[in-house]
Amino acid sequence: MTTLDHSQTKLEKIPVTLFGDPKEASKYVAEHIADLVFKRQATGQPVVLGLATGATPVLVYQELVRMHKQDGLSFKNVITFNLDEYYPISPDSPQSYHYFMNYHLFDHVDIPKENINIPSGTIDKAEVNRYCEEYENKIDAVGGIDIQVLGIGRTGHIGFNEPGSGFRSKTRIVKLDPITISDATREFIKEEFVPRTALTMGVKSIFKARKVFLMAWGEKKAAIVSTAVEGEVTKEIPSSFLQNHPDAEIVLDTTAGTGLSRFKTPWLTGFCEWNDALRKRAVIWLSEKLDKPILKLTDKDYKENELDELIMFPNYSQELNVKIFNELQHTITGWPGGKPNVDDTHRPERALPAKKRVIVFSPHPDDDVISMGGTLLKLVEQEHDVHVAYQTSGNIAVFDDDAIRFAEFAKLLEGALGKDDGVLQNTYDQVVEDLKGKKQGDQNSDRLKIIKGLIRRAEASAACRFCRVKQENVHFLNLPFYETGNIMKKELSDADIGIIKELLVEVQPHQVFAAGDLHDPHGTHKVCLDAIMLALKDLKSEPWTKNCYLWLYRGAWQEWDIEKIEMAIPLSPIDVMRKRKAIFKHQSQKDTPVFPGEDAREFWQRAEDRNSATAKRYDKLGLTEYEAIEAFVKYTF
Numbered sequence: 292m293t294t295l296d297h298s299q300t301k302l303e304k305i306p307v308t309l310f311g312d313p314k315e316a317s318k319y320v321a322e323h324i325a326d327l328v329f330k331r332q333a334t335g336q337p338v339v340l341g342l343a344t345g346a347t348p349v350l351v352y353q354e355l356v357r358m359h360k361q362d363g364l365s366f367k368n369v370i371t372f373n374l375d376e377y378y379p380i381s382p383d384s385p386q387s388y389h390y391f392m393n394y395h396l397f398d399h400v401d402i403p404k405e406n407i408n409i410p411s412g413t414i415d416k417a418e419v420n421r422y423c424e425e426y427e428n429k430i431d432a433v434g435g436i437d438i439q440v441l442g443i444g445r446t447g448h449i450g451f452n453e454p455g456s457g458f459r460s461k462t463r464i465v466k467l468d469p470i471t472i473s474d475a476t477r478e479f480i481k482e483e484f485v486p487r488t489a490l491t492m493g494v495k496s497i498f499k500a501r502k503v504f505l506m507a508w509g510e511k512k513a514a515i516v517s518t519a520v521e522g523e524v525t526k527e528i529p530s531s532f533l534q535n536h537p538d539a540e541i542v543l544d545t546t547a548g549t550g551l552s553r554f555k556t557p558w559l560t561g562f563c564e565w566n567d568a569l570r571k572r573a574v575i576w577l578s579e580k581l582d583k584p585i586l587k588l589t590d591k592d593y594k595e596n597e598l599d600e601l602i603m604f605p606n607y608s609q610e611l612n613v614k615i616f617n618e619l620q621h622t623i624t625g626w627p628g629g630k631p632n633v634d635d636t637h638r639p640e641r642a643l644p645a646k647k648r649v650i651v652f653s654p655h656p657d658d659d660v661i662s663m664g665g666t667l668l669k670l671v672e673q674e675h676d677v678h679v680a681y682q683t684s685g686n687i688a689v690f691d692d693d694a695i696r697f698a699e700f701a702k703l704l705e706g707a708l709g710k711d712d713g714v715l716q717n718t719y720d721q722v723v724e725d726l727k728g729k730k731q732g733d734q735n736s737d738r739l740k741i742i743k744g745l746i747r748r749a750e751a752s753a754a755c756r757f758c759r760v761k762q763e764n765v766h767f768l769n770l771p772f773y774e775t776g777n778i779m780k781k782e783l784s785d786a787d788i789g790i791i792k793e794l795l796v797e798v799q800p801h802q803v804f805a806a807g808d809l810h811d812p813h814g815t816h817k818v819c820l821d822a823i824m825l826a827l828k829d830l831k832s833e834p835w836t837k838n839c840y841l842w843l844y845r846g847a848w849q850e851w852d853i854e855k856i857e858m859a860i861p862l863s864p865i866d867v868m869r870k871r872k873a874i875f876k877h878q879s880q881k882d883t884p885v886f887p888g889e890d891a892r893e894f895w896q897r898a899e900d901r902n903s904a905t906a907k908r909y910d911k912l913g914l915t916e917y918e919a920i921e922a923f924v925k926y927t928f
């Protein structure tokens with residue numbers, strides 16, 4: 292937990308408590324809850340909790356369950372009110388908040404069933420208004436909520452109070468915002484399966500809680516958190532109403548806090564401890580703000596934009612402009628594995644050894660080409676010994692109808708080759724049977740998991756063939772944490788880390804490329820990165836690790852902040868086309884992938900848009916104009 296000088300936080304209108312990671316932060320919130328429960332138990336009084344669902348509070352519930360099992364925390368005196376529920380939805384549906392709460396909390400603690408209140412997703416339409424009023428009255432009748440736990444949606448919603456929800460809003464039926472629907476697609480698999488409406492406690496109902504914790508994890512939340520905390524109070528960002536709450540607290544992990552002015556633009560808070568990294572950020576910020584190349588920035592520009600401190604000495608701004616310009620220029624190289632036979636003092640990669648052993652880790656079977664396809668092609672062309680390691684099978688992201696198509700193909704092939712021993716005919720029949728009555732998103736049978744995994748494996752093989760990666764250098768790791776057959780994954784275990792370690796020891800790479808996505812703390816990319824980090828940590832005593840650089844790339848959704856980029860690989864229009872063709876090999880992910888996320892574009896389009904946006908930013912800062920750029924950050928382990 293970090294405590295700060297007041298001026299650093301002066302733009303923050305709600306107290307913010309920051310932690311290194313979501314686990315620590317969740318423990319903090321869980322301890323607050325437990326303290327109150329223990330205190331009230333001592334006097335025989337109940338505690339009323341307002342609870343949220345979604346990815347954010349999962350670790351809080353995990354910690355409460357742990358405390359119940361190990362520390363004697365009882366929930367006998369606890370009454371709960373959940374914020375919301377999809378409408379209509381059956382409580383048995385795995386996507387329902389009833390199911391979620393039982394799965395993560397209620398099934399594991401001793402709370403009396405009659406103390407649990409979750410808005411009903413099955414109430415008759417004609418009864419909804421009366422039902423909502425009763426829900427509200429019930430909260431008041433038990434004395435109001437003591438502690439309200441909240442997450443925040445990317446629209447700025449709390450509960451399902453979407454933009455436009457007024458301060459006085461009460462428990463009611465609401466229409467979900469398209470962004471929320473698209474975020475929920477993750478659970479419902481297809482957007483059309485997401486209910487369009489929900490029942491939610493209102494802003495007023497939440498506001499009445501005596502203490503409110505709003506939690507957020509991951510970079511994906513950074514922008515909306517800073518708007519809610521530092522922006523105007525407006526019904527367009529319902530969470531901003533908490534600025535007026537007498538005891539609201541924002542609990543963040545470091546990445547969710549990165550949008551706050553104290554980190555992003557500390558010079559605007561009037562308290563800035565300058566260092567090289569901040570100076571670089573400030574110069575880039577100023578150049579982009581004024582839409583002026585770095586080398587054209589003047590003292591006046593610095594002065595008028597609260598950067599006086601950077602121009603204290605004569606000519607300093609000019610020197611600084613040149614310094615930052617050079618630093619950015621030195622990130623650019625067409626030689627991702629290092630350029631042989633040249634001075635490498637200002638190059639991101641070493642010249643030697645000229646032929647490097649490289650492992651490109653890809654969390655799903657297509658992240659390698661989507662995120663660094665251009666670089667991968669160059670590494671192979673420049674004759675490095677390139678290995679690609681697919682960390683997970685990606686088998687949940689294949690549509691059922693693709694599975695049946697391939698099962699049929701196998702059956703037909705068996706017949707066409709005259710090897711009709713019926714095995715594949717039988718498999719096909721069983722797949723048809725498995726799919727009867729199965730809705731997209733229901734648990735896959737083992738057979739379906741295998742077929743879907745193989746579809747993705749063959750696609751990844753095809754992409755590697757296209758990129759001329761040797762087939763013996765293509766590794767399918769099928770990490771066990773992923774193999775649940777549905778969205779909820781297992782915890783990372785020694786088995787996962789062991790598999791990564793084995794490959795690292797076998798290849799002894801000079802370069803490792805890995806997905807450095809931190810925006811989704813529970814997401815597969817982050818877990819896959821953790822597995823690599825833990826493996827490298829364990830192997831630290833091996834001599835080859837001293838000579839191994841770890842380069843992080845970003846997934847399809849996001850780019851590194853420009854000031855963080857340490858290696859920028861420019862792509863020509865031809866490189867971009869070749870990368871596109873490599874991505875096209877992932878046919879099961881084309882058109883509409885199973886998990887499109889919030890973005891309707893196909894992966895190749897997102898990749899191209901992002902790589903060309905990075906090139907444009909470099910160009911506008913005054914550097915050479917390229918068609919596209921793939922960017923990497925070096926991680927010291």
Ligand code: F6R
Nearest residue numbers: 343344345346347442443444450
């Ligand atoms: C859930 C709820 C929502 C979520 C929010 C963040 O009960 O009311 O407001 O808290 O959408 O969701 P996650 O935590 O999944 O990012």
